[in-house]
Amino acid sequence: MGIRRVRQCLLLLLAVALPAIAARPAPPARPLMPLYDAAGLKKACDGAIANARRHAKLMGEKKSPTGVFNEWNQLQIGIEDVLNPAYLLGEVAPDKAVRDAAEPCLAQFISLNTELLQNEKIYRRVEAAKPANAHQAKLRKDLLENFEDSGVTLAPEKRARAKAIFDKLEELRQAFDRNIRDDPTRVTFTPAEMEGMPAAYLKAQEGKRDKDGNYVLTLAYPSYFPFLANATSGEARKRYYVAKLREGGEKNLAILEEIFALRKELAALYGLPSFADYALRRRMVGSPQAVDKFLASVKDAVVDLEKKELEELRAEKAKDLGTPLADTRLERWDTSYYQERVRKARYAVDQEELRKYFPTEKAVDYVLLVSQRLYGVTFKEVKVPVWNPDVRYFDVLDAKTGAFQSGFYLDLYPREGKFNHAAQFGIRGASLVAKRTPSAALVANLDAKGLDHGELETLMHEFGHVMNAVLSRTDYQPHSANGKQDFVEAPSKMYEEWARREGPLALFKEVCPDCPQLTHEQIERLQAARRYGQGIRYARQWLYSVFDMELSKNPRPPLAVWAALESATPQGHPEGTMLPASFSHIASSYAAGYYGYMWAEVLALDMLSAFHGNLMDPEVGRRYRDTILSQGSQEEEIDQVRKFLGREPTSDAFFAEITGKR
Numbered sequence: 001m002g003i004r005r006v007r008q009c010l011l012l013l014l015a016v017a018l019p020a021i022a023a024r025p026a027p028p029a030r031p032l033m034p035l036y037d038a039a040g041l042k043k044a045c046d047g048a049i050a051n052a053r054r055h056a057k058l059m060g061e062k063k064s065p066t067g068v069f070n071e072w073n074q075l076q077i078g079i080e081d082v083l084n085p086a087y088l089l090g091e092v093a094p095d096k097a098v099r100d101a102a103e104p105c106l107a108q109f110i111s112l113n114t115e116l117l118q119n120e121k122i123y124r125r126v127e128a129a130k131p132a133n134a135h136q137a138k139l140r141k142d143l144l145e146n147f148e149d150s151g152v153t154l155a156p157e158k159r160a161r162a163k164a165i166f167d168k169l170e171e172l173r174q175a176f177d178r179n180i181r182d183d184p185t186r187v188t189f190t191p192a193e194m195e196g197m198p199a200a201y202l203k204a205q206e207g208k209r210d211k212d213g214n215y216v217l218t219l220a221y222p223s224y225f226p227f228l229a230n231a232t233s234g235e236a237r238k239r240y241y242v243a244k245l246r247e248g249g250e251k252n253l254a255i256l257e258e259i260f261a262l263r264k265e266l267a268a269l270y271g272l273p274s275f276a277d278y279a280l281r282r283r284m285v286g287s288p289q290a291v292d293k294f295l296a297s298v299k300d301a302v303v304d305l306e307k308k309e310l311e312e313l314r315a316e317k318a319k320d321l322g323t324p325l326a327d328t329r330l331e332r333w334d335t336s337y338y339q340e341r342v343r344k345a346r347y348a349v350d351q352e353e354l355r356k357y358f359p360t361e362k363a364v365d366y367v368l369l370v371s372q373r374l375y376g377v378t379f380k381e382v383k384v385p386v387w388n389p390d391v392r393y394f395d396v397l398d399a400k401t402g403a404f405q406s407g408f409y410l411d412l413y414p415r416e417g418k419f420n421h422a423a424q425f426g427i428r429g430a431s432l433v434a435k436r437t438p439s440a441a442l443v444a445n446l447d448a449k450g451l452d453h454g455e456l457e458t459l460m461h462e463f464g465h466v467m468n469a470v471l472s473r474t475d476y477q478p479h480s481a482n483g484k485q486d487f488v489e490a491p492s493k494m495y496e497e498w499a500r501r502e503g504p505l506a507l508f509k510e511v512c513p514d515c516p517q518l519t520h521e522q523i524e525r526l527q528a529a530r531r532y533g534q535g536i537r538y539a540r541q542w543l544y545s546v547f548d549m550e551l552s553k554n555p556r557p558p559l560a561v562w563a564a565l566e567s568a569t570p571q572g573h574p575e576g577t578m579l580p581a582s583f584s585h586i587a588s589s590y591a592a593g594y595y596g597y598m599w600a601e602v603l604a605l606d607m608l609s610a611f612h613g614n615l616m617d618p619e620v621g622r623r624y625r626d627t628i629l630s631q632g633s634q635e636e637e638i639d640q641v642r643k644f645l646g647r648e649p650t651s652d653a654f655f656a657e658i659t660g661k662r
């Protein structure tokens with residue numbers, strides 16, 4: 001049960017806070033991603049930063065506030081035109097030299113960001129500006145908060161310290177992720193220890209055998225997760241589990257401790273008691289107390305269910321090994337294995353079998369078809385220059401008028417050196433005032449032959465992010481994406497349901513008449529199998545969230561805090577493991593924000609209820625597009641949800657879901 005199994009989107013949050021002054025020529029009809037080589041990337045990066053500084057200087061020299069919103073919009077556009085492609089290429093460029101060139105570039109942009117947001121002259125102009133409409137008023141409010149959070153109102157020495165802290169935090173975040181990426185750990189298993197592994201898995205690992213015929217496995221998810229779920233040897237699973245839970249190593253524990261100490265110091269510069277207070281006052285949730293209250297209600301809801309599920313798994317283990325129940329202990333490396341056994345026995349769900357139902361190319365066609373029908377758009381594949389031959393590009397056109405709206409790239413298959421999770425990357429933000437159309441990329445690591453159900457959900461989830469990005473119709477680029485970090489996962493979490501429900505899944509036969517079709521009964525069993533283990537899953541999510549909040553409220557050595565929290569759970573803390581060393585969310589902008597996955601799910605499931613069971617209702621789809629997907633953060637997220645639902649949101653659907661009482 002690794003942390004990153006929860007799908008995350010690595011939205012580049014810093015881009016929201018960042019800002020070209022001169023009017024730019026009208027954009028071409030189909031803006032494409034620049035494909036820099038390493039030298040080109042460095043040159044573009046240096047150029048964009050120098051331009052931004054020049055424009056900021058001009059902005060600061062003006063006395064009148066007039067025009068400051070459009071100037072800031074242009075400044076941001078100039079930055080994202082280089083920053084976003086650099087960020088994406090850093091994760092997907094086939095040439096390592098390009099990926100390496102992205103790191104210092106990003107660090108420079110972080111530094112520039114703080115510098116711009118500490119620009120007192122621009123701050124004064126924004127402060128004096130009289131908004132002409134609601135979107136400008138929201139932009140003014142957001143900008144003032146961004147400026148203030150970056151230290152512009154602090155005394156000069158405190159402001160300098162804030163800048164130094166932001167720079168250092170980015171340096172530490174990069175080091176933390178590098179220590180995980182470059183972790184050399186390999187775990188060796190004899191052929192006998194591979195018992196239980198599917199034939200396709202063994203075939204994929206064939207190239208990784210040493211001279212003695214043993215399998216030498218890395219800590220990558222595609223190797224690790226199936227092993228934990230299928231390998232019959234408990235000893236072998238234990239070895240892999242402990243190695244995986246040491247990923248990142250002692251070095252990362254020290255880095256994490258330094259990161260949280262610096263965050264505390266940052267909050268103190270503002271007279272705030274903790275980093276949690278500093279971060280959460282800008283989120284939907286509003287305060288640490290509100291997060292604590294939410295997490296307490298999650299715990300209450302799942303505590304008994306978790307115990308019940310663990311007991312069932314323990315009984316399954318005793319039966320499997322023929323040991324007396326009283327002497328049988330369910331270890332953490334046993335959980336997925338016995339869950340998988342129970343799922344197969346009880347629900348007859350075999351994930352490997354499902355790949356026949358969802359050939360990958362057809363599954364992509366399915367996601368595209370569903371989205372076009374639901375949102376009244378047409379996707380047209382166009383051959384354009386891309387960073388790797390298997391990357392595809394699509395124009396998004398209005399279904400009625402055929403007008404060009406935006407575009408997206410799909411980079412779906414694994415390759416050496418590529419980003420190893422699934423995420424949506426923004427390339428261009430939308431800005432109606434600048435006549436700027438958005439674009440985005442979906443990056444994933446799918447099995448090219450066919451998807452299991454989890455992968456279909458992942459594809460749907462990430463495409464939910466893509467729709468949110470490319471259907472954005474905001475006045476200003478800084479509002480193009482959702483600003484509230486505890487909302488960003490809501491549209492994508494919601495879209496996962498389109499991989500689960502019978503109504504939309506019936507459309508699969510349109511994209512693949514020859515594929516076997518899931519029956520009503522199979523879909524029911526899939527749903528039941530997915531829900532099995534909710535108690536264990538949400539209890540774990542609760543634990544990660546509480547750990548994040550503990551460090552954000554009161555920084556202490558991370559491993560001690562984690563071990564104490566985990567020891568208090570039914571399965572305890574496995575000696576020698578150090579989960580915090582690879583918890584990259586909290587080393588990055590997700591700190592004091594891990595709860596946001598569950599918080600966004602509350603909103604996702606509530607919004608889903610507006611479809612009244614008909615997930616392909618184009619009228620609701622249209623309303624959802626107009627009130628949520630197109631609005632970015634130019635309107636408060638809570639108000640968008642109220643408009644869509646026609647009422648206050650509630651957490652009823654969420655708690656019904658996690659307790660299986662839906």
Ligand SMILES: [Zn+2]
Pocket residue numbers: 007008009461462465489492
């Ligand atoms: Zn996501």
